[in-house]
Amino acid sequence: MNASPRRPRHTAPGLGMVELLLSLAIMAMLLTSVAAAFHASLNTVDENQKIATVTHNARIVLNRMMAEIRQADEYGGGDHFVWITPPTFGNVTRIEYESVGDALVYRRTVNGIDCEYTILSPEDGVTIHAFDITPLERRDAHGVTYVTGVKATLDVSVGGNRFAVTAGTNPRRNLTW
Numbered sequence: 001m002n003a004s005p006r007r008p009r010h011t012a013p014g015l016g017m018v019e020l021l022l023s024l025a026i027m028a029m030l031l032t033s034v035a036a037a038f039h040a041s042l043n044t045v046d047e048n049q050k051i052a053t054v055t056h057n058a059r060i061v062l063n064r065m066m067a068e069i070r071q072a073d074e075y076g077g078g079d080h081f082v083w084i085t086p087p088t089f090g091n092v093t094r095i096e097y098e099s100v101g102d103a104l105v106y107r108r109t110v111n112g113i114d115c116e117y118t119i120l121s122p123e124d125g126v127t128i129h130a131f132d133i134t135p136l137e138r139r140d141a142h143g144v145t146y147v148t149g150v151k152a153t154l155d156v157s158v159g160g161n162r163f164a165v166t167a168g169t170n171p172r173r174n175l176t177w
Contacts, residue, residue, distance in 0.1 A: 047159055054126045054158045055165060061097075061104065061119055062152050062167035068095055069150050070169045077133045082152075099131035104154070120156070129162065130155035147171055 015023075065082070069075050074085040080099035086092050096107040103121035107114060120126050136149035151168040 047161070050125055050158050051161055051163075054120075054124070054156060055163075057120060057124075057126075058154050058156060058165040059167070061106075062154060062165060065097055065152055066150070066167045066169035070172055072171065075150075075171075080131045082133045097131070099128050102127045102129075104128050104131060120154075125158060127157045128154065129157060 065084075068084050068086060069082075071087055072084045073087055076083055082097050084095040086095060091111050092108055093112075094107075094109040096105075098105050098107070103118050106117045106119045109115075120128055130153070132153045132155075134151045134153070135147045136151065137145050138148050139145050149168055149170045151166060154165045156163065156165065
């Protein structure tokens with residue numbers, strides 16, 4: 001018998017060119033996916049930070065407004081507007097908050113001099129859509145209507161996100177609106 005043993009075919013150890021290119025392509029796709037997710041995460045963090053800042057600033061404004069109404073000698077308002085007469089022991093004789101265009105404006109009269117400040121505006125990255133003051137009223141036994149509470153709502157948007165910030169207070173005494 002003439003049988004010659006077969007020799008096993010030897011291949012070179014390691015990766016071939018096709019395997020190497022395929023692994024690089026898979027790695028590039030994975031890194032691209034990770035980079036896109038990281039970029040989206042950074043954008044979300046930035047947008048959430050803007051929303052948190054605007055919400056914080058709006059709450060500060062509304063809380064200050066509610067404190068001024070709570071201490072007021074007299075107050076009232078209309079569409080997108082509230083005026084407040086503070087207690088007579090200070091130099092401030094009138095305070096106003098008004099929604100003007102896309103901004104919220106604060107006015108006060110100190111010693112007969114009018115001052116005006118824009119406190120929330122598109123320059124700050126926020127748009128004011130609505131500003132409403134709602135008195136919560138009751139009637140007493142004599143039919144007199146008086147205010148038991150006041151609710152303020154500020155409808156704002158940051159980027160593409162629109163939301164409302166609200167605050168409320170009870171006046172220090174039952175005043176008419």
